[in-house]
Amino acid sequence: MFKRGLKKALALTLAxxxxxxxxxxxxxxxxxxxxxxxxxxxxxxxxxxAGFIFMGPVADGxxxxxxxxxxxxxxxxxxxxxxxxxxxxxxxxxxxxARDMIDQGCNVIFAASFGYMDYIEKLAKEFPxxxxxxxxxxxxxxxxxxxxxxxxxxxxxxGLVAGLQTKTNQIGYVAAMPxxxxxxxxxxxxxxxxxxxxxxxxxVSWTNxxxxxxxEKEAGSALIDGGCDVLAQHQNAAGAQQAxxxxxxxxxxxxxxxxxxxxxANLTSAVWNWGPYYxxxxxxxxxxxxxxxxxxxxxxxxxxxxxxxxxxxxxxAKEVVDAAKAQMLEGTLKAFQGxxxxxxxxxxxxxxxxxxxxxxxxxxxxxxxxxxxxxx
Amino acid sequence: MNIxxxxxxxxxxxxxxxxxxxxxIMSEKVGHLNLGVEGMxxxxxxxxxxxxxxxxxxxxxxxxxxxxxxxxxxxYAVLTISLRANQVVTGLALTIFGTGFTNFVGQSFxxxxxxxxxxTFFAPIAIPVLSNIPIIGGAFFNQSLFVYLGYxxxxxxxxxxxVTKVGLNARMIGENPGAADAAGIPxxxxxxxNIVLGGMLCGLSGAFLSLVYVPSWQQNxxxxxxxxxxxxxxxxxxxxxxxIFGAIxxxxxxILGLRLQAAGIQINQYFVDMLPYLMTIIFLVIGSIRTGxxxxxxxxxxxxxxxxxx
Numbered sequence: 056m057f058k059r060g061l062k063k064a065l066a067l068t069l070a071x072x073x074x075x076x077x078x079x080x081x082x083x084x085x086x087x088x089x090x091x092x093x094x095x096x097x098x099x100x101x102x103x104x105a106g107f108i109f110m111g112p113v114a115d116g117x118x119x120x121x122x123x124x125x126x127x128x129x130x131x132x133x134x135x136x137x138x139x140x141x142x143x144x145x146x147x148x149x150x151x152x153a154r155d156m157i158d159q160g161c162n163v164i165f166a167a168s169f170g171y172m173d174y175i176e177k178l179a180k181e182f183p184x185x186x187x188x189x190x191x192x193x194x195x196x197x198x199x200x201x202x203x204x205x206x207x208x209x210x211x212x213x214g215l216v217a218g219l220q221t222k223t224n225q226i227g228y229v230a231a232m233p234x235x236x237x238x239x240x241x242x243x244x245x246x247x248x249x250x251x252x253x254x255x256x257x258x259v260s261w262t263n264x265x266x267x268x269x270x271e272k273e274a275g276s277a278l279i280d281g282g283c284d285v286l287a288q289h290q291n292a293a294g295a296q297q298a299x300x301x302x303x304x305x306x307x308x309x310x311x312x313x314x315x316x317x318x319x320a321n322l323t324s325a326v327w328n329w330g331p332y333y334x335x336x337x338x339x340x341x342x343x344x345x346x347x348x349x350x351x352x353x354x355x356x357x358x359x360x361x362x363x364x365x366x367x368x369x370x371x372a373k374e375v376v377d378a379a380k381a382q383m384l385e386g387t388l389k390a391f392q393g394x395x396x397x398x399x400x401x402x403x404x405x406x407x408x409x410x411x412x413x414x415x416x417x418x419x420x421x422x423x424x425x426x427x428x429x430x431x
Numbered sequence: 432m433n434i435x436x437x438x439x440x441x442x443x444x445x446x447x448x449x450x451x452x453x454x455x456i457m458s459e460k461v462g463h464l465n466l467g468v469e470g471m472x473x474x475x476x477x478x479x480x481x482x483x484x485x486x487x488x489x490x491x492x493x494x495x496x497x498x499x500x501x502x503x504x505x506x507y508a509v510l511t512i513s514l515r516a517n518q519v520v521t522g523l524a525l526t527i528f529g530t531g532f533t534n535f536v537g538q539s540f541x542x543x544x545x546x547x548x549x550x551t552f553f554a555p556i557a558i559p560v561l562s563n564i565p566i567i568g569g570a571f572f573n574q575s576l577f578v579y580l581g582y583x584x585x586x587x588x589x590x591x592x593x594v595t596k597v598g599l600n601a602r603m604i605g606e607n608p609g610a611a612d613a614a615g616i617p618x619x620x621x622x623x624x625n626i627v628l629g630g631m632l633c634g635l636s637g638a639f640l641s642l643v644y645v646p647s648w649q650q651n652x653x654x655x656x657x658x659x660x661x662x663x664x665x666x667x668x669x670x671x672x673x674x675i676f677g678a679i680x681x682x683x684x685x686i687l688g689l690r691l692q693a694a695g696i697q698i699n700q701y702f703v704d705m706l707p708y709l710m711t712i713i714f715l716v717i718g719s720i721r722t723g724x725x726x727x728x729x730x731x732x733x734x735x736x737x738x739x740x741x
Contacts, residue, residue: 112534112650116542142534227693260692263700268649269640269656273444273686277693280436292649293542301646316542316647428697 100341103163105129106156107139108149110168111266117291117310118327122167122190125329132334133341145170153178157185163340165333166190175199186340191236193416195347202332205353206309207243207415208383209325210287211390212354212361212376213307214247216322217255217285219372220305224255227278229288229295231265233429237289239418243390244287245425251375258283259427268292279304285322296321305367312362322368323361323376331357351412353390354383391415396423437683437690438570442578443644445682447472447653449581450636451660452667452674453588454500457629459664460592461622462605462731463511466522468633469657470529471503475634476641477537480648483545489552493638500634501627503529508626512619515735526657534650545646553577553643577643581675584632588671601625605729608736618736633657659685662711668718668727681707 107126111119119141130137138161140152149171153164165188166175172192179187179199187199195201217226226248230237245257258281260274271294275286279302287307288295296317299306306317308324332350339345352358361380364373382388391410395403397420404410410418419429451468458465465471479496483489507525510516553575561572591598603611604621612618640652659681667677688703718727 112538112541114538114541115650120541258693258695260689261700262689263704264654266649266651267654268645268647268652269444269447269654270685270689272645273440274689274693276440277686277689280433280440280690281693283693292645293647294645294649297544297645297647313542316544426695427692 101162101343103133103135103337103341104159104161105135105137105163105165105337106153106159106161107137108143108152108156108164108166108168108171109139109141110145110170111142111291113139113141115266115291116293119167121310121327122165122329125327125333126165128330129333129337132330133337135337135341143168143171147174150174150178157182162186163337164188165336172201186345188336193349195349197347200336200347200350202336202350204327204329204332204356204358205351205390206325206327206359207239207390208354209359209361210240210243211247211250212379212383213287213323213325214244214249215251215375215379216247216361216364216368216372217244217287217305217307218248218250218252219369219375220322221252221255221285223282223284224252225281225283226255226257227275227281227283227286227295228257228259228425228427229271229274229278229286229290230259230261231290232263233261235416235418238421238429239391239415240289241425241427242395242418242422245422246390246395249422249424250379253424255424257287257425257427259421259425261427262290264290266291268294268297271295272298275299275306276302293317308362314362314365318365320367321365322372323364326360326362328357328360354380355386397421398423398425435566435569437686438567439573440686440690441683442570442574442679443682444686445679446578446581447636447639447644447656448660448663448681449585449674449678450632450639451657452663452678453581453584453671454629454632454636455660455664456588456669456671456674457632458504458626459669459732460605460729461601461625462608462729462734462736463508463622463626464518464522464733465504465507465525465626465629466519466661467503467507467525467529468522468660469653469655470526471500471630471633472529472637472640472657472660473533473651473653474503474529474637475500476637476652477533477540477648479634479638480545480641481536481540483549483642484540484543487546487548489549489642492549492642493635496634496638497631498634500630500632500637502630504627504630504633505623507630508623511735512622512626515737518733518735530651537648537650540648541650543648545642549642550646553646575643577639580635581639585671585675592671597621602729604736605731608731608734612736612738618738622736636660659707662708665728666711666714669729684710 109119113123143149143152163186167190169191175187175189176194179196189201191203192201248255262270262274271290275295275298284304286295286299288309293313293316296306296313299320300317305322306320313324314321389409393404393408394406397403475496478499479492482495483492510521511518555573557573562568600616608618663677667673684706688698688700691698
């Protein structure tokens with residue numbers, strides 16, 4: 056009897072060990088090493104130790120990786136110490152992780168996912184001496200800012216490339232969820248397409264998954280079989296790029312430069328570049344000049360960009376993109392400038408004006424050259 | 432919507448399900464419900480991928496995918512056969528372990544693509560005559576070698592269970608391990624071999640995803656397909672040949688929403704995602720009514736066998 060009990064206990068312990076090691080390996084708190092030995096206190100600056108909380112693994116090739124690269128840039132530029140924790144779900148867990156980081160001496164916390172917002176707001180009240188930065192939300196407090204980038208600028212520029220490249224005048228767009236963030240990205244892209252090719256349409260396929268490589272690829276293949284010869288995507292994996300590569304058409308990446316995944320298909324990618332913002336934000340805390348804000352900037356702030364056009368794109372496309380980007384940097388070109396007409400033919404933005412930030416944030420309609428529905 | 436391209440895509444989408452389902456059948460036929468299918472798949476996917484990148488050799492890639500799935504299954508087998516741990520808990524633990532292990536070793540390979548030589552090896556090959564059949568010819572018989580391997584294993588497995596003595600012995604263990612033991616069949620040995628072979632098939636299923644379906648490395652590449660396979664084993668009634676059609680049907684359901692959208696027909700993807708499970712439930716109900724409540728599954732499924740308990 057005893058022996059059997061012992062065996063059971065052993066089996067259970069083993070099973071538990073497997074389960075626990077599995078979790079630990081996918082997301083242990085990892086201590087980043089300060090890559091620069093400059094001691095910040097020399098200039099009477101506040102000593103900063105920053106904690107970063109990511110939703111996915113830092114090697115996801117997309118969203119979380121882009122934030123982690125920003126973290127590394129800030130570490131290198133400012134010589135500060137940082138901590139990060141990857142694969143943190145958008146639940147109470149984030150509170151635990153943030154408390155743990157504060158216990159370890161962090162006085163700045165960056166939380167890089169929308170669903171962390173309410174937990175971070177609560178913590179901001181509890182820890183007034185810690186400065187919180189929350190990505191892609193809308194809440195602020197005295198010691199809590201939110202920040203996001205207008206990827207729409209980069210979407211518009213990549214739309215120019217797609218519009219010039221397409222031969223069938225059908226462009227596919229593999230999209231995750233029908234949310235304002237995704238919808239306005241599609242609109243900006245479609246406006247870019249329209250600016251250079253009024254004949255072309257953008258066909259949207261929803262996967263209802265942020266991350267599912269096989270499904271994303273299948274959505275892309277279906278669009279190509281339906282006649283599309285350029286694919287864009289709002290997904291965290293690179294399935295659509297693979298579909299385009301395999302079927303010999305073109306693709307536009309998102310999050311990071313995806314040209315390595317699809318060397319014969321990729322034209323360019325709409326990319327995030329968080330380094331400059333993280334450096335600026337941490338510097339403001341170090342200098343004591345920090346004030347809570349809602350940071351939402353575009354290409355002129357360097358937080359978003361298009362990756363260099365590959366050899367798959369034409370020389371003309373490169374000229375057009377360079378010119379448009381220069382205008383955006385000057386402020387003479389906006390992604391959402393009128394006239395903009397929606398699918399039903401209503402004029403949403405008149406000539407000479409542009410879509411306000413509030414309207415962009417709640418965008419629930421498609422521009423007229425998009426084929427697809429938001430409320431299915 | 433082009434029917435032929437839809438069917439071709441359905442066969443490809445169904446293949447990971449087919450291998451995983453066959454793996455599940457091998458385990459369940461000897462009475463072991465293995466919920467670690469997803470874990471073994473994703474381990475096979477990452478090891479197959481890494482080997483293909485390091486060696487450029489498709490055979491080695493397949494072998495290491497099988498080895499990874501087999502090792503996962505061996506852990507499960509030791510725990511559930513020798514230590515008689517709860518099969519459900521152990522299977523779930525294996526899935527969690529497999530996912531964690533894969534994220535760990537796959538981290539530095541994210542975004543890399545399968546080498547050209549391996550891609551060429553798995554490129555579609557048309558079978559003469561058969562591939563010329565209208566509509567279904569191209570879909571079923573102009574596919575990757577890997578797909579033909581799937582058909583082949585399904586047929587071999589069917590023969591194994593119906594005509595070979597060892598296959599019949601394995602089935603007997605799943606029905607009544609006590610009787611099998613009394614008949615002199617080495618129960619534990621059979622269980623080990625069948626479960627590990629099943630794990631190898633799950634590993635191949637993952638390798639199909641990482642080497643053929645999405646020929647690049649992405650974390651969590653299986654995205655829940657292992658769970659569909661667990662349902663599919665029940666849906667096809669533990670019959671390996673029916674598994675081919677069941678897997679392709681579930682594969683078709685998986686891509687149906689996307690294909691309809693591309694054809695301009697709007698349908699909610701969540702609804703389509705629900706269909707495989709809904710169909711499984713309906714089939715369970717129909718099957719249960721037809722047989723008066725008796726399950727078609729192995730009778731001793733889920734029960735640990737210990738000789739001294741008899």
